[in-house]
Amino acid sequence: MRREPPQKLADYGPLVFPAGMLIVFFVVPFATMIAVSFFRRDPAGFYTPDFVFDNYARFLSLFFGKVLGFSLFLAIAVAICCVVLAVPFTYLLARTRRKTQVLWLVALLSVLSLSEVIIGFAWSTLFSRTAGITNLFVALGLMSEAVALNPSFGAVLTAMVYQALPYTVLVLYPALVRLDPTLTEAARTLGASPLRAFFTVVVPALRNTILATLIMVFIFALGSYLLPQILGRPQHWTLSVLITDQAIYQSNMPFAAAMAVFLVLVTLALVALTVYAGRKGEAA
Amino acid sequence: MRDILKTNVSRRAILGAGVAGASMLAMPAVLRAQDKSLKIGVYGGYFKDSFDKNIFPEFTKATGIAVESVAEPTGEAWLVQLEQAARAGQAPADLSMMSQVAMLKGQATDLWAPLDPAKLSNYDNLIDHFVNKYPDGRVAGIGAVAWYITLVTNTNVYPEAPTSWEALWDPANADKLGLLALVSNSFLLEVTAKTFFGGTNALDTEEGQIKAFEKLAEVKPNVRLWYRDEAQFEQALKSGEIPMGQYYHDVTGLAAMDGHPVRSTFPKEGGIMDSGCWALSRASTKSEEAHLFVNYMCQPEIQAALSRKVGTAPTIKRELLDLTAEEFAAVSSEIEPIIPRYDLYTSKSDWLNQKWTEMIAG
Numbered sequence: 047m048r049r050e051p052p053q054k055l056a057d058y059g060p061l062v063f064p065a066g067m068l069i070v071f072f073v074v075p076f077a078t079m080i081a082v083s084f085f086r087r088d089p090a091g092f093y094t095p096d097f098v099f100d101n102y103a104r105f106l107s108l109f110f111g112k113v114l115g116f117s118l119f120l121a122i123a124v125a126i127c128c129v130v131l132a133v134p135f136t137y138l139l140a141r142t143r144r145k146t147q148v149l150w151l152v153a154l155l156s157v158l159s160l161s162e163v164i165i166g167f168a169w170s171t172l173f174s175r176t177a178g179i180t181n182l183f184v185a186l187g188l189m190s191e192a193v194a195l196n197p198s199f200g201a202v203l204t205a206m207v208y209q210a211l212p213y214t215v216l217v218l219y220p221a222l223v224r225l226d227p228t229l230t231e232a233a234r235t236l237g238a239s240p241l242r243a244f245f246t247v248v249v250p251a252l253r254n255t256i257l258a259t260l261i262m263v264f265i266f267a268l269g270s271y272l273l274p275q276i277l278g279r280p281q282h283w284t285l286s287v288l289i290t291d292q293a294i295y296q297s298n299m300p301f302a303a304a305m306a307v308f309l310v311l312v313t314l315a316l317v318a319l320t321v322y323a324g325r326k327g328e329a330a
Numbered sequence: 331m332r333d334i335l336k337t338n339v340s341r342r343a344i345l346g347a348g349v350a351g352a353s354m355l356a357m358p359a360v361l362r363a364q365d366k367s368l369k370i371g372v373y374g375g376y377f378k379d380s381f382d383k384n385i386f387p388e389f390t391k392a393t394g395i396a397v398e399s400v401a402e403p404t405g406e407a408w409l410v411q412l413e414q415a416a417r418a419g420q421a422p423a424d425l426s427m428m429s430q431v432a433m434l435k436g437q438a439t440d441l442w443a444p445l446d447p448a449k450l451s452n453y454d455n456l457i458d459h460f461v462n463k464y465p466d467g468r469v470a471g472i473g474a475v476a477w478y479i480t481l482v483t484n485t486n487v488y489p490e491a492p493t494s495w496e497a498l499w500d501p502a503n504a505d506k507l508g509l510l511a512l513v514s515n516s517f518l519l520e521v522t523a524k525t526f527f528g529g530t531n532a533l534d535t536e537e538g539q540i541k542a543f544e545k546l547a548e549v550k551p552n553v554r555l556w557y558r559d560e561a562q563f564e565q566a567l568k569s570g571e572i573p574m575g576q577y578y579h580d581v582t583g584l585a586a587m588d589g590h591p592v593r594s595t596f597p598k599e600g601g602i603m604d605s606g607c608w609a610l611s612r613a614s615t616k617s618e619e620a621h622l623f624v625n626y627m628c629q630p631e632i633q634a635a636l637s638r639k640v641g642t643a644p645t646i647k648r649e650l651l652d653l654t655a656e657e658f659a660a661v662s663s664e665i666e667p668i669i670p671r672y673d674l675y676t677s678k679s680d681w682l683n684q685k686w687t688e689m690i691a692g
């Protein structure tokens with residue numbers, strides 16, 4: 047197939063549909079949100095169209111700074127855990143028989159069919175004192191008494207990693223399947239142990255894929271608001287939880303919109319920084 | 331026969347007549363102009379189902395007024411819809427059951443058409459605080475149903491029922507409580523004021539509110555779960571995972587009847603009483619019918635039926651009701667209730683919300 051730049055206006059035709067969808071389902075709602083974030087909040091009613099910075103000013107406080115910081119930290123932790131678990135797993139999976147691969151992938155896909163609510167409640171039962179896994183440890187003689195493992199940071203992290211892991215594997219899988227096996231064979235021939243070959247050959251070869259996966263999981267985890275609520279203490283609530291509170295329970299749309307815009311901007315900045323750092327590292 | 335078919339009426343005319351006829355049929359409002367009807371908004375789900383089954387058919391039988399029930403969302407979304415519709419002269423529902431904060435916000439914009447006590451023969455049955463009035467004395471809303479939030483415990487973990495809200499502060503209950511997560515639905519500031527500072531009047535000033543926040547912050551080490559989702563706490567309470575907390579009196583009673591080891595206690599400082607009001611949109615043209623309905627709902631028999639079948643507390647005086655002591659205890663208590671300071675949630679809602687969030691999450 048020959049590729050050539052579009053010559054006539056009609057050559058841009060195929061772009062109309064995706065561009066239209068993007069405008070209707072992304073640009074317009076996002077622009078509305080930005081507009082609402084500058085509206086004036088009326089505590090006794092709803093909001094009135096205006097252009098004020100009050101909503102952003104309220105956000106700029108130590109309290110919200112901490113919440114934002116925790117949300118970013120949690121998302122980064124989830125992304126790193128997922129990638130650390132998924133890269134070796136997918137690498138080994140890509141080297142198994144086709145039938146085994148299919149079985150694993152189907153199992154992982156089935157996790158995706160679970161809603162966040164079900165995942166949250168399932169983990170809260172598993173981590174409970176009355177019916178949780180610690181009862182199993184007591185029966186095995188590993189612990190003297192059943193304890194509650196939630197609410198805690200560990201519980202939030204576990205459930206979020208559980209939720210994001212299938213995506214991570216599915217994103218990494220194509221790249222790892224296509225990875226040239228002669229690369230590792232060459233390393234082994236030159237005397238590297240399998241572990242050394244994995245870290246010095248496979249991981250660097252997958253650099254860009256891993257970086258892209260990290261960013262994807264990070265953004266996916268940043269939007270989570272149900273799991274921190276079900277499995278965490280209030281200090282583990284993310285910014286998304288507070289946005290929901292403002293939008294649904296306080297009917298303070300302008301402030302909710304301002305927080306959401308801020309979250310999007312910080313996310314974009316972090317992603318840009320990561321990509322920039324990745325490029326620089328590649329050039330060096 | 332052929333001659334009849336060969337009349338001079340054109341096909342076009344027949345089609346036209348057909349369309350006209352069909353549109354007549356499609357406009358039942360025109361055909362049934364004499365029929366009386368009323369659109370009533372009630373909270374969707376359990377409330378609407380109970381009203382559709384137990385209340386509305388009886389009302390139609392008694393008065394001949396057809397009721398169209400509308401499921402309204404909880405929270406303030408319905409208020410916003412009513413407000414915007416009223417500006418356009420529309421009423422998605424004539425009467426709606428509204429929460430107290432929504433009532434006050436609607437009053438601020440004159441959304442509620444005043445109700446005339448002279449047209450309500452049962453007006454005097456009502457307990458005073460269930461009549462919402464505009465500052466100038468016009469009646470904005472009439473109490474529809476009331477419910478309590480009380481101190482609940484798991485009977486396996488606590489063989490003895492607690493007697494006071496002070497149990498929430500007891501260091502022995504570390505990491506054992508489930509409390510509502512929002513300042514505007516937990517009403518814990520009022521509980522703190524009533525328990526430690528002599529009454530909800532202590533919240534009149536900002537200093538008083540800050541004092542209540544500081545006292546309330548002391549319960550934090552005892553709280554295992556700040557819940558938004560009721561099912562989450564109910565489940566944990568039944569299993570004993572979180573054996574104490576605040577919860578709805580009616581639902582806890584139902585769970586106990588089903589054999590779960592839970593109990594609801596009215597502390598000596600009183601349960602938290604929350605309620606919904608009937609309010610008429612100013613865009614409604616059904617004022618007569620609405621008055622009839624509100625009056626119907628204020629009858630002792632109907633209030634008793636609501637308590638027995640829906641599990642809500644009556645909004646009219648106890649002595650008028652034929653409820654037995656057990657039936658009354660199942661939905662209410664003689665102990666003077668803690669009535670939330672709804673005024674604060676309109677005048678200072680953002681400040682209170684901010685302080686609250688900083689207190690529990692900080």
